[in-house]
Amino acid sequence: MEKSQRHVMCSGDSLSRQLPENETKINFPLNGAVNEFDRWLIRKLLAAIGYPNIAFQLWNGEKVELDKESSTATICINNRTSLFRLIIDPRYYFGELYSSGDVDVIGDLHTCLDTVYRSINKSRNYSFLDVFNKYRRHANSFINARQNIHHHYDIGNVFYKQWLDSASMQYTCAYFEDPAMSLEQAQIAKMHHICRKLELKPGQTVVEAGCGWGGLASFMAQEYGVKVKAYNISHKQICYAQEQIRHSDLSDRVEYIEDDYRNITGNYDVFVSVGMIEHIGIEYYHCLGKVIDNCLTDKGHGLIHSIGRNKPGLLNAWIEERIFPGACPPSLGQMMEIFEPHSLSILDIENLRLHYAKTLEHWIKRFETKREFIQIMYDKPFVRSWYLYLMGSKAAFTSGTMQLFQVLFTRSQNNDLHWTREHLYHSQTH
Amino acid sequence: MEKSQRHVMCSGDSLSRQLPENETKINFPLNGAVNEFDRWLIRKLLAAIGYPNIAFQLWNGEKVELDKESSTATICINNRTSLFRLIIDPRYYFGELYSSGDVDVIGDLHTCLDTVYRSINKSRNYSFLDVFNKYRRHANSFINARQNIHHHYDIGNVFYKQWLDSASMQYTCAYFEDPAMSLEQAQIAKMHHICRKLELKPGQTVVEAGCGWGGLASFMAQEYGVKVKAYNISHKQICYAQEQIRHSDLSDRVEYIEDDYRNITGNYDVFVSVGMIEHIGIEYYHCLGKVIDNCLTDKGHGLIHSIGRNKPGLLNAWIEERIFPGACPPSLGQMMEIFEPHSLSILDIENLRLHYAKTLEHWIKRFETKREFIQIMYDKPFVRSWYLYLMGSKAAFTSGTMQLFQVLFTRSQNNDLHWTREHLYHSQTH
Numbered sequence: 001m002e003k004s005q006r007h008v009m010c011s012g013d014s015l016s017r018q019l020p021e022n023e024t025k026i027n028f029p030l031n032g033a034v035n036e037f038d039r040w041l042i043r044k045l046l047a048a049i050g051y052p053n054i055a056f057q058l059w060n061g062e063k064v065e066l067d068k069e070s071s072t073a074t075i076c077i078n079n080r081t082s083l084f085r086l087i088i089d090p091r092y093y094f095g096e097l098y099s100s101g102d103v104d105v106i107g108d109l110h111t112c113l114d115t116v117y118r119s120i121n122k123s124r125n126y127s128f129l130d131v132f133n134k135y136r137r138h139a140n141s142f143i144n145a146r147q148n149i150h151h152h153y154d155i156g157n158v159f160y161k162q163w164l165d166s167a168s169m170q171y172t173c174a175y176f177e178d179p180a181m182s183l184e185q186a187q188i189a190k191m192h193h194i195c196r197k198l199e200l201k202p203g204q205t206v207v208e209a210g211c212g213w214g215g216l217a218s219f220m221a222q223e224y225g226v227k228v229k230a231y232n233i234s235h236k237q238i239c240y241a242q243e244q245i246r247h248s249d250l251s252d253r254v255e256y257i258e259d260d261y262r263n264i265t266g267n268y269d270v271f272v273s274v275g276m277i278e279h280i281g282i283e284y285y286h287c288l289g290k291v292i293d294n295c296l297t298d299k300g301h302g303l304i305h306s307i308g309r310n311k312p313g314l315l316n317a318w319i320e321e322r323i324f325p326g327a328c329p330p331s332l333g334q335m336m337e338i339f340e341p342h343s344l345s346i347l348d349i350e351n352l353r354l355h356y357a358k359t360l361e362h363w364i365k366r367f368e369t370k371r372e373f374i375q376i377m378y379d380k381p382f383v384r385s386w387y388l389y390l391m392g393s394k395a396a397f398t399s400g401t402m403q404l405f406q407v408l409f410t411r412s413q414n415n416d417l418h419w420t421r422e423h424l425y426h427s428q429t430h
Numbered sequence: 431m432e433k434s435q436r437h438v439m440c441s442g443d444s445l446s447r448q449l450p451e452n453e454t455k456i457n458f459p460l461n462g463a464v465n466e467f468d469r470w471l472i473r474k475l476l477a478a479i480g481y482p483n484i485a486f487q488l489w490n491g492e493k494v495e496l497d498k499e500s501s502t503a504t505i506c507i508n509n510r511t512s513l514f515r516l517i518i519d520p521r522y523y524f525g526e527l528y529s530s531g532d533v534d535v536i537g538d539l540h541t542c543l544d545t546v547y548r549s550i551n552k553s554r555n556y557s558f559l560d561v562f563n564k565y566r567r568h569a570n571s572f573i574n575a576r577q578n579i580h581h582h583y584d585i586g587n588v589f590y591k592q593w594l595d596s597a598s599m600q601y602t603c604a605y606f607e608d609p610a611m612s613l614e615q616a617q618i619a620k621m622h623h624i625c626r627k628l629e630l631k632p633g634q635t636v637v638e639a640g641c642g643w644g645g646l647a648s649f650m651a652q653e654y655g656v657k658v659k660a661y662n663i664s665h666k667q668i669c670y671a672q673e674q675i676r677h678s679d680l681s682d683r684v685e686y687i688e689d690d691y692r693n694i695t696g697n698y699d700v701f702v703s704v705g706m707i708e709h710i711g712i713e714y715y716h717c718l719g720k721v722i723d724n725c726l727t728d729k730g731h732g733l734i735h736s737i738g739r740n741k742p743g744l745l746n747a748w749i750e751e752r753i754f755p756g757a758c759p760p761s762l763g764q765m766m767e768i769f770e771p772h773s774l775s776i777l778d779i780e781n782l783r784l785h786y787a788k789t790l791e792h793w794i795k796r797f798e799t800k801r802e803f804i805q806i807m808y809d810k811p812f813v814r815s816w817y818l819y820l821m822g823s824k825a826a827f828t829s830g831t832m833q834l835f836q837v838l839f840t841r842s843q844n845n846d847l848h849w850t851r852e853h854l855y856h857s858q859t860h
Contacts, residue, residue: 333766
């Protein structure tokens with residue numbers, strides 16, 4: 001391979017395959033000649049991540065790969081410092097270095113990440129890296145929780161509007177009754193699916209823990225005639241939701257409250273939480289369980305919709321540091337710490353993993369078309385890190401690393417139940 | 431209340447309300463005059479079980495109750511020794527004393543047990559009694575497991591034939607798509623429901639852990655064209671199943687193997703286990719997980735159908751001693767010990783609690799009509815203990831003390847999945 005080719009493959013052009021054409025190419029200085037120690041490190045890295053079918057390309061253009069024919073993508077390491085960082089803590093530094101452009105990917109980014117995730121999931125050598133992971137965690141006390149949520153959700157409503165569904169700004173997994181549905185249709189289908197599971201009836205009272213921009217709360221009030229109190233500690237989201245409801249005819253039926261879920265009081269027929277418990281930390285599940293036990297009526301139903309895992313584990317350290325401080329998707333066993341201390345009875349659990357991959361596909365397409373605008377609002381590393389986060393999340397769902405659980409529950413003594421779940425599938429609306 | 435009445439209410443007649451009319455009345459000697467200490471003990475017992483709306487009637491006819499108007503039933507304690515035993519360990523001795531006739535119930539037995547279960551579930555005073563419970567447990571090593579299963583399932587096929595469904599001898603929860611279905615219809619619906627969840631396709635290989643009398647295995651082969659290897663350690667059940675298959679045209683597609691689930695070898699597209707894991711003990715879930723991980727193909731599906739609980743707890747000590755040695759229904763959190771160590775991915779969990787109450791209702795009706803015949807085969811304490819066990823089980827499901835979980839799972843990387851669960855509800859047959 002000629003030197004000119006090497007240079008092209010390692011930096012600028014590789015990026016241009018992911019980015020819009022007018023994206024400026026990034027050139028990084030070479031970092032000394034590649035030596036035997038560098039190659040040995042790369043082989044160790046490949047071993048640690050279970051020998052996925054990807055190639056590594058070093059700053060001099062040299063490739064290290066298992067099998068030329070079957071490599072699905074190439075990860076370019078553009079300088080020696082980055083190699084060392086990747087070796088020390090690949091989970092954290094891959095994100096850091098990709099964001100800064102010190103590491104790049106030639107080929108499809110999703111395919112690359114999916115390949116690596118599948119390989120890591122099968123590998124037994126990778127768990128030692130959790131040692132590093134554990135030091136980068138953000139707790140979720142009352143004050144920290146606000147800071148953590150502010151970090152992510154208060155980036156700016158305009159930013160999220162660029163790529164979320166226009167109808168109800170749902171920043172959670174949609175429900176594709178048909179995979180050809182539009183994102184808008186699938187988000188509405190998701191809300192109907194949740195409302196049907198909860199058996200909402202006009203006049204019932206609902207409390208929502210973690211209401212985002214308020215889309216579900218106003219949908220439930222509008223479509224099912226319930227009264228909703230919706231909690232959230234993201235200031236910008238709550239302001240947005242309050243503003244929306246002020247201009248609607250639902251203001252007497254929906255109340256948005258800027259407060260922590262731990263401060264929920266009152267009694268409600270329904271408890272619902274969509275995409276919140278990933279953020280609260282497993283060590284606070286007993287608090288959430290107490291809140292539910294205190295607020296749910298005798299025949300009340302509840303639903304928790306959350307990203308999850310097949311077994312306990314930590315969120316990718318980079319995502320936890322840069323994107324979602326304090327977040328940790330639970331395994332079902334860990335989720336049971338919410339319900340079991342209070343004998344809450346699980347009625348139904350559904351895994352919508354591939355629906356989240358499809359949702360992310362839609363978000364990514366929209367993000368790509370708005371990339372330039374977002375880069376003007378923020379900067380290039382911000383755009384690259386969000387692009388990686390969205391692509392990495394899609395890969396986490398396609399590779400089976402992450403799950404999406406909807407858990408429906410009620411009080412243990414409630415016998416007022418549907419005989420089957422057929423009513424969930426009668427029609428696409430209620 | 432007159433003495434003659436008292437005598438009648440405490441022993442013979444109370445029984446006659448539960449038993450066929452020609453049942454012999456049991457007379458027990460009174461056991462000395464009731465004193466203040468006896469009454470104090472009864473009040474302590476009522477407190478320990480959370481003051482349910484039931485009355486206690488002592489051997490002299492004296493009643494102790496909270497509220498005359500609302501008592502749902504009366505528990506007669508026919509002698510002082512029985513009172514002492516009930517105080518020491520009510521969970522265990524209620525069954526023992528009911529079987530022998532030293533304790534009896536006036537009124538509907540199910541209502542009485544349901545009332546007590548609901549009260550215990552709300553009470554915080556009852557858990558100290560687990561101290562006694564823990565000493566009466568049967569482990570499930572290879573040898574013990576055979577003895578434990580022999581104790582229950584080898585009572586005699588003729589006995590179970592008296593009250594199980596005639597079509598396929600299913601001794602597990604049926605699925606009442608419509609609560610008006612017959613037991614036979616609901617057991618067939620249950621098998622279809624399981625097969626649809628497992629997405630059985632002709633030519634697939636299935637392994638069944640704990641196959642009972644072989645009903646599901648032959649049904650899957652007959653209706654869905656799969657090849658089944660079915661394991662069971664109950665000698666009488668396996669002999670029955672082998673005999674049935676010998677006279678059918680399925681003998682090349684169904685193999686019944688008298689062996690422990692821990693000895694399952696080979697690779698299968700489908701793993702299924704209906705009503706077995708309640709018996710194997712939670713400490714052996716890691717073994718079951720390993721068996722599944724070793725035998726399931728890359729795109730394989732599995733289903734575990736099991737009695738469960740809303741939170742960890744021991745089986746009633748009397749049932750564990752007399753009916754189901756070694757049995758312990760798990761909470762969902764405990765069940766996850768099967769799946770999480772192997773990253774098996776939970777796709778769907780359904781709670782069919784009220785279906786088991788309905789199934790038991792059918793079994794009890796049939797048991798009642800065959801009561802005399804069964805008593806000739808065995809004896810009166812046997813009949814009384816089985817009647818109590820069936821009634822107690824129904825109450826455990828109606829009161830929310832026990833659950834019935836169907837857990838569907840697959841390998842974490844399997845993306846060959848249905849988008850929704852609608853296909854489960856298309857028709858009553860496949």
